[in-house]
Amino acid sequence: MTSLCPCQSGLDYQNCCQPFHLGERLPESATQLMRSRYAAYVLKQIDYVINSTVPSQQKLLDANLLQEWADSTQWLGLQILRAQTLDKTHSAVEFKAFFAGKAGENNKQAHHELSLFVQIDQRWYFVDPTVPLPTMKQPCVCGSGKKFKYCCGAYL
Numbered sequence: 001m002t003s004l005c006p007c008q009s010g011l012d013y014q015n016c017c018q019p020f021h022l023g024e025r026l027p028e029s030a031t032q033l034m035r036s037r038y039a040a041y042v043l044k045q046i047d048y049v050i051n052s053t054v055p056s057q058q059k060l061l062d063a064n065l066l067q068e069w070a071d072s073t074q075w076l077g078l079q080i081l082r083a084q085t086l087d088k089t090h091s092a093v094e095f096k097a098f099f100a101g102k103a104g105e106n107n108k109q110a111h112h113e114l115s116l117f118v119q120i121d122q123r124w125y126f127v128d129p130t131v132p133l134p135t136m137k138q139p140c141v142c143g144s145g146k147k148f149k150y151c152c153g154a155y156l
């Protein structure tokens with residue numbers, strides 16, 4: 001029994017994002033991580049959404065809120081528009097995630113975002129710009145030891 005991966009790669013789930021969701025493999029690029037996070041939203045695997053966010057930000061995420069959002073959203077597809085290498089440890093991915101409008105509205109809405117990803121110890125993480133961030137002079141969220149403004153903050 002196989003089924004297509006929700007990230008719309010055209011691959012079977014078991015050959016695409018499932019090994020990431022099960023923790024058997026790590027995404028090798030920011031784009032792969034982005035796709036697997038979208039697939040996790042579709043499959044309501046909120047643990048994965050949280051665990052793939054920069055470790056220092058994980059405690060700032062509201063798991064219940066994320067779960068509610070995932071439960072109440074009907075996802076319709078993902079389109080990767082652009083992946084950009086910013087420097088050795090930072091990449092940006094621009095995408096559109098499509099979802100159904102409110103009940104009664106028979107329309108397709110798009111969530112258009114440019115997301116920042118950072119590599120820490122060979123592993124990619126999402127940098128969440130919606131949680132409280134350090135000031136520009138404070139240490140960066142990714143633990144690089146650099147000031148926020150010279151690290152992830154430069155790209156947000």
Ligand SMILES: [Zn+2]
Nearest residue numbers: 005007016017
């Ligand atoms: Zn996938």
Ligand SMILES: [Zn+2]
Nearest residue numbers: 140142151152
């Ligand atoms: Zn950083």
